[in-house]
Amino acid sequence: MNLAQFWFFESITEFYVIHALASLVVAFFATIFLKKRFEDHTYSLIGFFFLFNIAVPIAGFFFTAWLIYYLLHVKYEKVLNNISYINMVEFETEFPEIERIFGEGSMSDLLSNGQASSALKMKALVSMADNITQNNVALIKNSLSDKDDEIRLYSFAIIDKMERGINKSIHTKLTELNALDTEDEKRIILAEELAYLYWDMVYFELSDEDLKKFILTEVQKYAKIVLNHNMNHMNINILLGKVYLMLERYEDASTCFAIVIEEEGESSYTYPYLAEIFFNQKNFRSTKALLNSSKNLKINSTLSPIIEQWKSA
Secondary structure (H helix, E strand, O other), X not given: OOXXXXXXXXXXXXXXXXXXXXXXXXXXXXXXXXXOOOXXXXXXXXHHHHHHHHHOOOHHHHHHHHHHHHHHHOOOOOOOOOOOOOOHHHHHHHOOOOOOOOOOOOHHHHHHOOOOOHHHHHHHHHHHHOOOOHHHHHHHHHHHHOOOHHHHHHHHXXXXXXXXXXXXXXXXXXXXXXXXXXXXXXXXXXXXXXXXXXXXXXXXXXOOHHHHHHHHHHHHHHHHHHHHHOOOOHHHHHHHHHHHHHOOOHXXXXXXXXXXXXXXXXXXXXXXXXXXXXXHOOOHHHHHHHHHHOHHHHOOOXXXXXXXXXXXX
Protein backbone atom coordinates (compact mmCIF):
# COMPACT_ATOMS: atom_id res chain seq x y z
CA MET A 1 0.00 0.00 0.00
CA ASN A 2 1.46 3.35 -1.05
CA LEU A 3 1.22 6.60 0.89
CA ALA A 4 -1.74 7.97 -1.08
CA GLN A 5 -3.85 4.87 -0.39
CA PHE A 6 -2.92 4.91 3.29
CA TRP A 7 -3.89 8.57 3.55
CA PHE A 8 -7.25 7.88 1.80
CA PHE A 9 -8.24 5.00 4.10
CA GLU A 10 -7.16 6.98 7.16
CA SER A 11 -9.31 9.93 6.06
CA ILE A 12 -12.33 7.69 5.46
CA THR A 13 -11.90 6.10 8.88
CA GLU A 14 -11.64 9.48 10.62
CA PHE A 15 -14.73 10.75 8.75
CA TYR A 16 -16.89 7.80 9.78
CA VAL A 17 -15.68 7.96 13.39
CA ILE A 18 -16.57 11.67 13.57
CA HIS A 19 -19.81 11.04 11.65
CA ALA A 20 -20.76 8.20 14.01
CA LEU A 21 -20.15 10.43 17.06
CA ALA A 22 -22.18 13.23 15.46
CA SER A 23 -24.98 10.78 14.58
CA LEU A 24 -25.04 9.53 18.15
CA VAL A 25 -25.30 13.10 19.48
CA VAL A 26 -28.11 13.92 17.04
CA ALA A 27 -29.94 10.69 17.97
CA PHE A 28 -29.57 11.60 21.65
CA PHE A 29 -31.05 15.08 21.23
CA ALA A 30 -33.80 13.77 18.94
CA THR A 31 -34.77 11.29 21.67
CA ILE A 32 -34.91 14.09 24.26
CA PHE A 33 -37.32 16.08 22.04
CA LEU A 34 -39.54 13.08 21.38
CA LYS A 35 -39.32 11.41 24.77
CA LYS A 36 -42.58 12.93 26.10
CA ARG A 37 -44.55 11.70 23.16
CA PHE A 38 -42.88 8.27 22.94
CA GLU A 39 -42.14 7.50 26.59
CA ASP A 40 -41.73 3.75 26.20
CA HIS A 41 -39.53 3.84 23.11
CA THR A 42 -36.35 5.62 24.26
CA TYR A 43 -33.87 3.00 23.11
CA SER A 44 -35.77 2.41 19.89
CA LEU A 45 -35.58 6.14 19.07
CA ILE A 46 -31.85 6.33 19.75
CA GLY A 47 -31.17 3.25 17.63
CA PHE A 48 -33.39 4.44 14.79
CA PHE A 49 -31.94 7.95 14.51
CA PHE A 50 -28.36 6.71 14.95
CA LEU A 51 -28.65 4.10 12.18
CA PHE A 52 -30.61 6.51 9.99
CA ASN A 53 -27.93 9.20 10.14
CA ILE A 54 -25.16 6.66 9.70
CA ALA A 55 -26.83 5.36 6.55
CA VAL A 56 -27.53 8.87 5.18
CA PRO A 57 -24.44 11.02 5.88
CA ILE A 58 -24.92 14.79 6.29
CA ALA A 59 -28.39 14.87 4.57
CA GLY A 60 -29.67 12.63 7.35
CA PHE A 61 -29.25 15.48 9.85
CA PHE A 62 -31.69 17.65 7.90
CA PHE A 63 -34.16 14.82 7.53
CA THR A 64 -33.88 14.17 11.27
CA ALA A 65 -34.81 17.78 12.03
CA TRP A 66 -37.84 17.57 9.75
CA LEU A 67 -38.86 14.19 11.21
CA ILE A 68 -38.70 15.55 14.75
CA TYR A 69 -40.93 18.47 13.76
CA TYR A 70 -43.40 16.15 12.04
CA LEU A 71 -43.61 13.67 14.91
CA LEU A 72 -44.17 16.48 17.42
CA HIS A 73 -47.06 17.95 15.46
CA VAL A 74 -48.74 14.94 13.86
CA LYS A 75 -52.11 13.96 15.38
CA TYR A 76 -53.15 10.34 15.83
CA GLU A 77 -56.57 8.87 16.29
CA LYS A 78 -57.48 8.35 19.90
CA VAL A 79 -56.85 4.84 21.14
CA LEU A 80 -59.43 3.47 23.52
CA ASN A 81 -57.77 1.75 26.46
CA ASN A 82 -59.23 -0.47 29.14
CA ILE A 83 -62.04 -1.76 26.93
CA SER A 84 -63.97 -4.42 28.77
CA TYR A 85 -64.37 -7.80 27.14
CA ILE A 86 -67.64 -8.33 25.28
CA ASN A 87 -69.17 -11.71 25.92
CA MET A 88 -70.57 -12.71 22.52
CA VAL A 89 -72.32 -15.73 24.05
CA GLU A 90 -74.77 -13.42 25.82
CA PHE A 91 -75.74 -11.85 22.50
CA GLU A 92 -76.93 -15.21 21.24
CA THR A 93 -79.62 -15.28 23.94
CA GLU A 94 -80.50 -11.58 23.72
CA PHE A 95 -80.92 -11.68 19.93
CA PRO A 96 -82.92 -14.77 19.02
CA GLU A 97 -82.49 -16.33 15.62
CA ILE A 98 -85.11 -15.09 13.16
CA GLU A 99 -86.06 -17.02 10.06
CA ARG A 100 -87.81 -15.72 6.95
CA ILE A 101 -91.48 -16.62 6.79
CA PHE A 102 -91.22 -17.79 3.19
CA GLY A 103 -87.68 -19.17 3.43
CA GLU A 104 -84.70 -18.06 1.40
CA GLY A 105 -85.06 -16.94 -2.21
CA SER A 106 -87.57 -14.93 -4.18
CA MET A 107 -91.35 -15.21 -4.00
CA SER A 108 -91.43 -16.38 -7.61
CA ASP A 109 -89.17 -19.33 -6.74
CA LEU A 110 -91.48 -20.28 -3.90
CA LEU A 111 -94.66 -20.18 -5.99
CA SER A 112 -93.06 -22.10 -8.87
CA ASN A 113 -91.51 -24.70 -6.58
CA GLY A 114 -93.45 -27.95 -6.90
CA GLN A 115 -92.00 -29.20 -3.59
CA ALA A 116 -93.14 -26.21 -1.52
CA SER A 117 -96.09 -26.77 0.80
CA SER A 118 -99.50 -25.48 -0.22
CA ALA A 119 -99.89 -23.76 3.15
CA LEU A 120 -96.73 -21.74 2.56
CA LYS A 121 -97.83 -20.82 -0.95
CA MET A 122 -101.22 -19.74 0.38
CA LYS A 123 -99.52 -17.48 2.93
CA ALA A 124 -97.46 -15.94 0.14
CA LEU A 125 -100.58 -15.28 -1.94
CA VAL A 126 -102.38 -13.71 1.03
CA SER A 127 -99.44 -11.37 1.66
CA MET A 128 -99.36 -10.33 -2.01
CA ALA A 129 -103.12 -9.82 -2.07
CA ASP A 130 -102.64 -7.16 0.62
CA ASN A 131 -99.95 -5.44 -1.43
CA ILE A 132 -101.09 -5.24 -5.05
CA THR A 133 -98.24 -4.31 -7.38
CA GLN A 134 -97.53 -5.13 -11.00
CA ASN A 135 -94.98 -7.82 -10.03
CA ASN A 136 -97.30 -9.34 -7.42
CA VAL A 137 -100.20 -9.52 -9.85
CA ALA A 138 -97.94 -11.28 -12.37
CA LEU A 139 -96.94 -13.83 -9.72
CA ILE A 140 -100.55 -14.38 -8.72
CA LYS A 141 -101.52 -14.94 -12.36
CA ASN A 142 -98.74 -17.51 -12.72
CA SER A 143 -100.25 -19.39 -9.79
CA LEU A 144 -103.40 -19.97 -11.85
CA SER A 145 -101.61 -22.97 -13.35
CA ASP A 146 -100.56 -24.47 -10.00
CA LYS A 147 -101.29 -28.17 -9.55
CA ASP A 148 -103.04 -27.50 -6.25
CA ASP A 149 -106.76 -26.71 -6.68
CA GLU A 150 -106.89 -24.40 -3.67
CA ILE A 151 -103.95 -22.36 -4.92
CA ARG A 152 -105.53 -22.01 -8.35
CA LEU A 153 -108.93 -21.03 -6.96
CA TYR A 154 -107.52 -18.52 -4.52
CA SER A 155 -105.33 -16.95 -7.22
CA PHE A 156 -108.36 -16.67 -9.48
CA ALA A 157 -110.36 -15.11 -6.64
CA ILE A 158 -107.70 -12.42 -6.12
CA ILE A 159 -107.53 -11.54 -9.81
CA ASP A 160 -111.31 -11.64 -10.17
CA LYS A 161 -111.86 -9.43 -7.13
CA MET A 162 -109.31 -6.94 -8.40
CA GLU A 163 -110.81 -6.85 -11.89
CA ARG A 164 -114.35 -6.54 -10.53
CA GLY A 165 -113.27 -3.71 -8.25
CA ILE A 166 -111.79 -1.72 -11.13
CA ASN A 167 -114.80 -2.37 -13.38
CA LYS A 168 -117.18 -1.34 -10.61
CA SER A 169 -115.25 1.91 -10.08
CA ILE A 170 -115.29 2.58 -13.83
CA HIS A 171 -119.08 2.02 -13.97
CA THR A 172 -119.62 4.35 -11.00
CA LYS A 173 -117.46 7.12 -12.46
CA LEU A 174 -119.07 6.80 -15.90
CA THR A 175 -122.53 7.09 -14.35
CA GLU A 176 -121.50 10.25 -12.53
CA LEU A 177 -119.88 11.67 -15.64
CA ASN A 178 -122.86 11.02 -17.89
CA ALA A 179 -125.15 12.69 -15.34
CA LEU A 180 -123.28 15.98 -15.69
CA ASP A 181 -124.56 18.43 -18.28
CA THR A 182 -121.91 21.14 -18.11
CA GLU A 183 -118.13 21.28 -18.50
CA ASP A 184 -117.37 21.97 -14.86
CA GLU A 185 -114.48 21.04 -12.54
CA LYS A 186 -116.24 17.85 -11.46
CA ARG A 187 -116.19 16.58 -15.04
CA ILE A 188 -112.42 17.09 -15.29
CA ILE A 189 -111.83 15.23 -12.03
CA LEU A 190 -113.98 12.28 -13.12
CA ALA A 191 -112.25 12.14 -16.51
CA GLU A 192 -108.85 11.98 -14.81
CA GLU A 193 -110.01 9.20 -12.48
CA LEU A 194 -111.42 7.24 -15.40
CA ALA A 195 -108.19 7.57 -17.36
CA TYR A 196 -106.26 6.03 -14.46
CA LEU A 197 -108.83 3.29 -13.87
CA TYR A 198 -108.69 2.21 -17.50
CA TRP A 199 -104.89 2.36 -17.37
CA ASP A 200 -104.87 0.05 -14.32
CA MET A 201 -106.55 -2.60 -16.48
CA VAL A 202 -103.60 -2.40 -18.87
CA TYR A 203 -100.89 -1.88 -16.26
CA PHE A 204 -101.88 -4.96 -14.26
CA GLU A 205 -102.48 -6.94 -17.48
CA LEU A 206 -106.09 -7.72 -16.62
CA SER A 207 -107.24 -7.59 -20.24
CA ASP A 208 -106.51 -9.65 -23.35
CA GLU A 209 -104.98 -8.14 -26.48
CA ASP A 210 -108.28 -7.39 -28.21
CA LEU A 211 -109.77 -5.66 -25.18
CA LYS A 212 -106.47 -3.90 -24.53
CA LYS A 213 -106.83 -1.81 -27.71
CA PHE A 214 -110.27 -0.61 -26.63
CA ILE A 215 -109.02 0.20 -23.11
CA LEU A 216 -106.08 2.22 -24.44
CA THR A 217 -108.51 4.15 -26.61
CA GLU A 218 -110.59 4.94 -23.53
CA VAL A 219 -107.47 6.10 -21.64
CA GLN A 220 -106.68 8.50 -24.48
CA LYS A 221 -110.28 9.70 -24.61
CA TYR A 222 -110.48 10.73 -20.97
CA ALA A 223 -106.89 11.95 -20.79
CA LYS A 224 -107.58 14.36 -23.64
CA ILE A 225 -110.61 15.73 -21.79
CA VAL A 226 -108.28 16.71 -18.96
CA LEU A 227 -105.64 18.12 -21.33
CA ASN A 228 -108.25 20.19 -23.16
CA HIS A 229 -108.82 21.91 -19.84
CA ASN A 230 -105.12 22.06 -18.86
CA MET A 231 -102.62 20.99 -21.52
CA ASN A 232 -99.71 21.18 -19.02
CA HIS A 233 -101.21 18.65 -16.60
CA MET A 234 -98.07 16.73 -15.59
CA ASN A 235 -99.53 13.38 -14.50
CA ILE A 236 -101.91 13.09 -17.42
CA ASN A 237 -99.14 13.97 -19.92
CA ILE A 238 -97.01 11.21 -18.41
CA LEU A 239 -99.92 8.77 -18.58
CA LEU A 240 -100.74 9.66 -22.17
CA GLY A 241 -97.04 9.45 -23.08
CA LYS A 242 -96.93 5.88 -21.73
CA VAL A 243 -100.00 4.98 -23.78
CA TYR A 244 -98.48 6.43 -26.97
CA LEU A 245 -95.20 4.61 -26.22
CA MET A 246 -97.10 1.34 -25.86
CA LEU A 247 -98.85 2.03 -29.17
CA GLU A 248 -95.47 2.89 -30.78
CA ARG A 249 -96.65 6.43 -31.56
CA TYR A 250 -93.22 7.79 -30.69
CA GLU A 251 -93.67 11.36 -31.91
CA ASP A 252 -96.85 11.83 -29.85
CA ALA A 253 -95.17 10.24 -26.82
CA SER A 254 -92.15 12.55 -27.19
CA THR A 255 -94.45 15.57 -27.22
CA CYS A 256 -96.11 14.54 -23.97
CA PHE A 257 -92.82 13.85 -22.20
CA ALA A 258 -91.27 17.06 -23.54
CA ILE A 259 -94.08 19.07 -21.91
CA VAL A 260 -93.35 17.40 -18.59
CA ILE A 261 -89.60 18.02 -18.85
CA GLU A 262 -90.20 21.64 -19.83
CA GLU A 263 -92.23 22.14 -16.66
CA GLU A 264 -90.19 20.03 -14.23
CA GLY A 265 -86.72 20.49 -15.69
CA GLU A 266 -83.78 18.28 -14.70
CA SER A 267 -85.72 16.63 -11.87
CA SER A 268 -88.11 14.99 -14.32
CA TYR A 269 -88.22 11.17 -14.27
CA THR A 270 -89.47 11.05 -17.84
CA TYR A 271 -85.93 10.89 -19.27
CA PRO A 272 -85.94 7.06 -19.33
CA TYR A 273 -89.10 7.08 -21.45
CA LEU A 274 -87.53 9.49 -23.93
CA ALA A 275 -84.40 7.35 -23.98
CA GLU A 276 -86.58 4.31 -24.76
CA ILE A 277 -88.22 6.23 -27.63
CA PHE A 278 -84.84 7.17 -29.11
CA PHE A 279 -83.65 3.58 -28.73
CA ASN A 280 -86.73 2.17 -30.47
CA GLN A 281 -86.16 4.68 -33.27
CA LYS A 282 -82.54 3.40 -33.46
CA ASN A 283 -81.29 6.89 -32.60
CA PHE A 284 -78.56 5.54 -30.34
CA ARG A 285 -76.53 8.75 -30.24
CA SER A 286 -79.49 10.67 -28.77
CA THR A 287 -80.14 7.82 -26.34
CA LYS A 288 -76.61 8.01 -24.99
CA ALA A 289 -76.62 11.82 -24.82
CA LEU A 290 -79.92 11.89 -22.96
CA LEU A 291 -78.94 9.28 -20.37
CA ASN A 292 -75.62 11.01 -19.68
CA SER A 293 -77.15 14.49 -19.47
CA SER A 294 -79.28 13.77 -16.40
CA LYS A 295 -77.49 13.80 -13.05
CA ASN A 296 -80.55 12.46 -11.22
CA LEU A 297 -80.60 9.25 -13.23
CA LYS A 298 -77.02 8.44 -12.18
CA ILE A 299 -78.07 8.12 -8.54
CA ASN A 300 -81.00 5.87 -9.42
CA SER A 301 -80.03 2.37 -8.27
CA THR A 302 -82.08 0.74 -11.03
CA LEU A 303 -80.91 2.89 -13.94
CA SER A 304 -77.31 3.53 -12.85
CA PRO A 305 -75.92 0.23 -14.31
CA ILE A 306 -77.67 0.95 -17.63
CA ILE A 307 -76.19 4.46 -17.78
CA GLU A 308 -72.70 3.06 -17.06
CA GLN A 309 -73.07 0.70 -20.01
CA TRP A 310 -74.09 3.53 -22.31
CA LYS A 311 -71.04 5.57 -21.26
CA SER A 312 -68.73 3.10 -22.99
CA ALA A 313 -71.10 2.45 -25.90
